[in-house]
Amino acid sequence: MRFKLAGLLIATSSLIAPAALADVYNLEIDQFERTVDGKTLTGVSINGTSPGPLLRLREGEDVTINVTNTLDVDTSLHWHGIILDAGMDGVPGISFDGIAPGETYTYNFTANQSGTYWYHGHSALQEQEGVFAPIIIEPAKPDPFEYDREHVIILADWLNDSPYKALANLKKRSNYYNYNRRTVFDLWRDWRNADRGEKTDVIQERLAWGRMRMDPTDIVDITGYSFLVNGETPEDNWSGLFEAGEKVRLRFINAAAMTYFDVKIPGLKMTVVQADGQNIEPVSVDEFPIAIAETFDVIVEPEAGQSYTIFAAAKDRSGYARGTLSETPGAEAAIPELGPRPELTMAAMGEGHASHGAMAESEAGGMDEMTMDMSGDAHRGHGEMLAMEHGPKVLSYDDLRALTPYTDRRAPDREVELRLTGNMERYFWSINDVKFGDAGPLEFNYGERVRITFKNETMMEHPMHLHGLWMDLVNGEGDMAPRKHTITIRPGETISADVTVDATGSWAFHCHILQHAATGMFRQVNVIGGVQ
Amino acid sequence: MKPKILIAGALAMATALPALAAEGDPVYNYTLIEADIAEIDDETVGAFDAQGWVGGDYNRFWWKAEGEFADGDFEDAEVQALYSRYISKFWDAQIGVRYDLEPKGETYGVIGLQGLAPYFFEVDAAAFVSSSGDVSARFEATGELLFTQRLILEPGIALDFYAEDDPSRQIGSGLATAEYSAQLRYEFTREFAPYVELAYEEAYGDTADFQRLETGSADDTVFKVGLRTMF
Numbered sequence: 001m002r003f004k005l006a007g008l009l010i011a012t013s014s015l016i017a018p019a020a021l022a023d024v025y026n027l028e029i030d031q032f033e034r035t036v037d038g039k040t041l042t043g044v045s046i047n048g049t050s051p052g053p054l055l056r057l058r059e060g061e062d063v064t065i066n067v068t069n070t071l072d073v074d075t076s077l078h079w080h081g082i083i084l085d086a087g088m089d090g091v092p093g094i095s096f097d098g099i100a101p102g103e104t105y106t107y108n109f110t111a112n113q114s115g116t117y118w119y120h121g122h123s124a125l126q127e128q129e130g131v132f133a134p135i136i137i138e139p140a141k142p143d144p145f146e147y148d149r150e151h152v153i154i155l156a157d158w159l160n161d162s163p164y165k166a167l168a169n170l171k172k173r174s175n176y177y178n179y180n181r182r183t184v185f186d187l188w189r190d191w192r193n194a195d196r197g198e199k200t201d202v203i204q205e206r207l208a209w210g211r212m213r214m215d216p217t218d219i220v221d222i223t224g225y226s227f228l229v230n231g232e233t234p235e236d237n238w239s240g241l242f243e244a245g246e247k248v249r250l251r252f253i254n255a256a257a258m259t260y261f262d263v264k265i266p267g268l269k270m271t272v273v274q275a276d277g278q279n280i281e282p283v284s285v286d287e288f289p290i291a292i293a294e295t296f297d298v299i300v301e302p303e304a305g306q307s308y309t310i311f312a313a314a315k316d317r318s319g320y321a322r323g324t325l326s327e328t329p330g331a332e333a334a335i336p337e338l339g340p341r342p343e344l345t346m347a348a349m350g351e352g353h354a355s356h357g358a359m360a361e362s363e364a365g366g367m368d369e370m371t372m373d374m375s376g377d378a379h380r381g382h383g384e385m386l387a388m389e390h391g392p393k394v395l396s397y398d399d400l401r402a403l404t405p406y407t408d409r410r411a412p413d414r415e416v417e418l419r420l421t422g423n424m425e426r427y428f429w430s431i432n433d434v435k436f437g438d439a440g441p442l443e444f445n446y447g448e449r450v451r452i453t454f455k456n457e458t459m460m461e462h463p464m465h466l467h468g469l470w471m472d473l474v475n476g477e478g479d480m481a482p483r484k485h486t487i488t489i490r491p492g493e494t495i496s497a498d499v500t501v502d503a504t505g506s507w508a509f510h511c512h513i514l515q516h517a518a519t520g521m522f523r524q525v526n527v528i529g530g531v532q
Numbered sequence: 533m534k535p536k537i538l539i540a541g542a543l544a545m546a547t548a549l550p551a552l553a554a555e556g557d558p559v560y561n562y563t564l565i566e567a568d569i570a571e572i573d574d575e576t577v578g579a580f581d582a583q584g585w586v587g588g589d590y591n592r593f594w595w596k597a598e599g600e601f602a603d604g605d606f607e608d609a610e611v612q613a614l615y616s617r618y619i620s621k622f623w624d625a626q627i628g629v630r631y632d633l634e635p636k637g638e639t640y641g642v643i644g645l646q647g648l649a650p651y652f653f654e655v656d657a658a659a660f661v662s663s664s665g666d667v668s669a670r671f672e673a674t675g676e677l678l679f680t681q682r683l684i685l686e687p688g689i690a691l692d693f694y695a696e697d698d699p700s701r702q703i704g705s706g707l708a709t710a711e712y713s714a715q716l717r718y719e720f721t722r723e724f725a726p727y728v729e730l731a732y733e734e735a736y737g738d739t740a741d742f743q744r745l746e747t748g749s750a751d752d753t754v755f756k757v758g759l760r761t762m763f
Contacts (some may be wrong), residue, residue: 171560183678210651428589437557
């Protein structure tokens with residue numbers, strides 16, 4: 001078996017003729033003890049492991065998945081990015097009632113798509129406790145690119161504490177985990193380093209943040225994570241093998257609870273061929289950012305006799321996930337520097353993302369009027385800074401072009417604006433300033449085409465995931481716009497996506513930073529009309 | 533009898549919480565306690581200041597307690613039980629009762645505002661009406677200055693105002709007393725933070741006159757050693 005992943009799965013009918021394209025898979029959700037970086041915690045596993053077993057499906061297959069709950073609380077599994085009937089989507093309270101302790105629930109769906117996806121828990125904070133695993137759906141017709149071998153790279157973050165405890169800590173004190181706040185010595189250093197004429201700017205900038213009651217060092221909510229490749233720490237060094245001359249397909253999945261990664265493999269160009277399981281026009285990059293819940297498939301051509309570090313730096317540079325591509329197990333290659341921790345900077349309204357120096361504050365001083373930027377940030381770009389000739393090429397959303405156009409390219413019938421909002425002080429997150437518990441459902445009409453416009457008014461980037469319906473990213477590529485199940489929106493940024501409302505029923509729509517979803521950045525979408 | 537009413541009221545508020553916590557607004561809790569000792573006029577004086585809440589993001593039962601004791605006896609002690617309501621991004625409005633156990637038993641109605649002012653000042657402002665109709669007010673604010681991630685200086689100010697003279701309690705109307713403090717704490721963890729604190733207390737107006745008559749001085753500088761804990 002070429003595709004190494006712990007606990008490969010059980011296809012009970014796999015001995016039956018594969019031509020039937022109908023398999024049954026049995027999964028069990030249970031507690032497990034896990035020791036990571038010397039600390040043992042109780043987590044939640046699928047068939048005893050985290051990540052759980054790879055589900056390898058075939059396009060056109062009628063899939064039956066029996067999920068048994070061995071926990072003493074309700075559970076669920078959601079098939080992330082898979083288009084299926086609303087009742088099979090696996091979100092308790094929206095798609096179904098959840099799976100009670102001791103019960104087995106049978107999911108049935110037809111895999112009408114191909115590519116790299118994943119599945120994960122959608123009950124309480126179980127996904128953060130380990131309930132996630134990859135899905136590969138093999139295409140009915142060969143993929144429009146060549147490769148000789150493939151590896152799944154599922155990135156994760158594992159907290160050295162219970163995620164429930166972490167959330168309670170954030171509710172008590174939202175900067176509980178921030179040990180990178182600015183000190184008086186930082187002020188002194190900045191003052192000393194500033195040019196004569198810019199010293200007052202240093203003070204002005206401090207005052208502006210204070211006036212808004214915001215902290216530029218507030219990059220992540222929680223610290224204390226170990227970053228994992230296929231369940232293994234950097235010390236474990238997950239090993240992916242290749243043979244000389246092979247083209248290797250790497251299927252990256254970001255299954256982290258709270259962590260964005262910047263991925264690179266020093267010494268190798270990566271050709272990105274799929275995003276969120278969808279074929280795109282190949283793009284050659286040195287590095288790509290991967291938001292929580294996104295997937296990117298890349299092709300690499302390693303050279304004989306070489307080993308390569310797969311390096312996924314956590315966005316806040318508090319650590320990295322790492323594995324090694326090599327011809328022999330256990331080989332290692334140099335590990336790059338993490339680089340400095342980013343800080344948010346203030347840019348004047350309308351000045352766009354490139355401006356780091358000048359700071360201006362509007363009269364109102366509110367977020368509405370400000371744009372934030374991650375300094376030294378290699379993300380997305382709208383990317384003049386990043387597209388510069390000599391620097392490394394970093395994938396941006398602007399680079400994503402569908403390989404073949406999708407069928408429905410109608411202009412949207414209407415626009416729904418969703419402001420991404422939150423209250424950092426009290427640690428809750430919301431959409432249009434309303435938490436999920438206080439909000440009614442969004443209503444889409446079956447058959448219409450809706451433009452969703454996300455406006456991020458918070459200081460954090462949010463990966464918004466719509467269940468059941470594709471989002472066509474509006475990135476200037478017109479008919480070749482890529483479609484995604486998860487779209488990330490940076491602080492201060494506005495991004496639109498057009499949605500063909502072609503699936504009836506109720507769907508979840510939420511931020512995939514799991515503590516944000518848990519505290520209110522979540523909506524139910526009801527599709528009115530249509531038949532299943 | 534009054535303490536009983538207070539406790540009954542607090543219990544009623546606490547039990548009403550599940551109803552107040554809307555769906556999707558689970559209940560969390562928070563407790564912050566500062567306890568310290570100081571040498572004042574050759575006497576060891578202990579003090580504590582504590583508060584906490586139980587509730588969701590919008591509706592909370594908020595309690596506060598503070599007291600001072602010397603020679604094993606409480607000289608001042610009060611407790612407050614408040615309903616706290618989220619009214620804007622950084623602010624809670626609070627309403628409830630306060631009961632003074634020492635120096636003499638007294639019940640007050642409380643209305644207040646607590647939250648985070650621009651420049652990260654924690655502010656707690658409250659007005660009190662005693663059972664005999666005396667009106668008073670208290671304003672407290674603290675800021676934070678980080679020397680390192682764990683060594684933190686917290687300047688503070690606390691002002692007490694009274695609407696009318698009350699010679700029996702040695703209080704004059706207007707601004708009666710002010711405390712200007714600087715606490716330097718080391719946060720070994722968020723939960724465990726020992727501190728030293730320098731506090732300068734000064735009386736104003738008629739209150740100052742009362743104090744001068746009694747002790748010969750209307751101000752005092754106190755050095756405290758204490759422990760701050762949160763959970």
